[in-house]
Amino acid sequence: MYNLDCNPDIEKHYTGHTGRITGISFHPETNQVVSCSTDKSLIVRKINSTRAYRFHAHNDEVTDVNYAPSGEVFASASKDRTVKIWVPKIRAECLDFIPHQGTVRSIQFNPDGDKLLTSSDDKTIKLWMVCQRRFLMSFIGHTNWVKYATFSPDGKLIVSCSDDKTIKIWDVVSNQCIKTFNEIKASFVDVEFHPHGIAIGAASTSGSIKIFDLKTGFLQQCYDAHQGPVCKVRFHPNGKFMLTASQDSTLKVLDLLEGRPIYTLNSHTGSVSAIAFSKEGDYFASGGSDCQLYIWKSNFDRECNI
Known part of the structure; x- marks a missing residue:
């Protein structure tokens, strides 16, 4: 059982975007967070102050954002x-390039911060x-379309998911x-390596969350925790918990050791389309189609069992 005092709590509630929030990333020092949106903008917020900086440079929806491990860009x-x-100053400076033939x-930055990984609708x-x-x-x-791609914790592997109903593991060298x-029935839309590099977790349009053992390739855990994709x-x-976000407007916290959902969070109205943990995991953020950004105190990573 879990002590109710250890429920995740909302620390901050931000407005400012006028379109669905599509990506969130914490600064490595957890003192600020950047969000992006279909409104073509990015907003950097100082968590412990009222300061916020809006950046405009894209000509269409911004689909993802990611801080470098150094936090400098x-x-x-x-x-x-x-x-x-971007160099996130008051007057932001940015370098740009066109890496793909599609959206x-x-x-994602690699763990050393010197390389950048991109995925695209051009299937690459x-x-x-x-x-x-x-x-x-x-x-x-x-x-x-390749929906998401990211590095393993040691930077030696890449995992990707696609509308072709597959997840692929790639060797970087x-x-x-x-x-x-x-997957036979549904597409994977998001995927991530376990922090210890031993497994991958994937989000499906069928409403399920699947965790695969990386060494054996077998399905390790499956959760039908949501009522929507x-x-x-x-x-x-x-590595003991997982946060999930769904079109059913909820966030779920899964206890991976016990193999069950332990919290359901209902603060959003409409689809929850972006989530992120801070580096140490003491905070997480969520954003969605309601244009709201919430910063949560995790709490569930404490010794709260009773």
């Missing part, structure tokens, strides 16, 4: 096919050097696909 992706690398769906994933915006390699094998997970899944940094 962040990158954004858009339906306008551009990627922008750029996701953007690409790797770039950040400073020079120099192309390094493509990962080709998906046969439909050889740029070859080394494992494929197939699951939009996002994120492991807590300690």
Whole structure:
């Protein structure tokens, strides 16, 4: 059982976007958070102050945003096919380039922060050097839009998911696909490595959350926790919990050790389309089609069992 005093609590509630929030990323020091939206803007907020900075440069919906591990820059992706690398000052400076022939769906820095991974509706994933915006390699094998791609904790592998109903694991050095997970009935729309690199978690349009053992390739856990398609899944940094977001307007917290949902959060109206944990996991953020951004105190990572 769980002590009710350990429920996740809302710390901050922000408005400002006029379109669905599509991406959220915490600064590594957890003192600020950046969000992006279909309103074509990004907003950086100082968590412990009222300061907020809005950045406009994309010509279409912003689809994803991600802070570099150093926190010195962040990158954004858009339906306008551009990627922008921002130096978040009052008058933001940005570098941009066009990495794909279609909408750029996701953007991720590698653990060292010197490389950038992009995925796109052009069915490819690409790797770039950040400073020079120099192309390094493509990962080709998906046969439909690539919805998300990200690095393993050690940066040696990449996981991607696509509308072709597959998840693929790629070797960064050889740029070859080394494992494929197939789904028959639904597409995967989001995927992430377990913090220890031992498994991957995936969100499905069927409403299920699946966790696959990376070594054996077998399905390890499956949760039918939502009443609608699951939009996002994120492991807590300690690897014991998972946060999920759905079109059914709820967030769920899953206890992966006990194998069950332990909290349902109902603050949003409409689809919850973006979630993120802070580096230490003491906070998480959520945003959705209601244009609201919430910062939560996790609490569930404390010793709250009774």
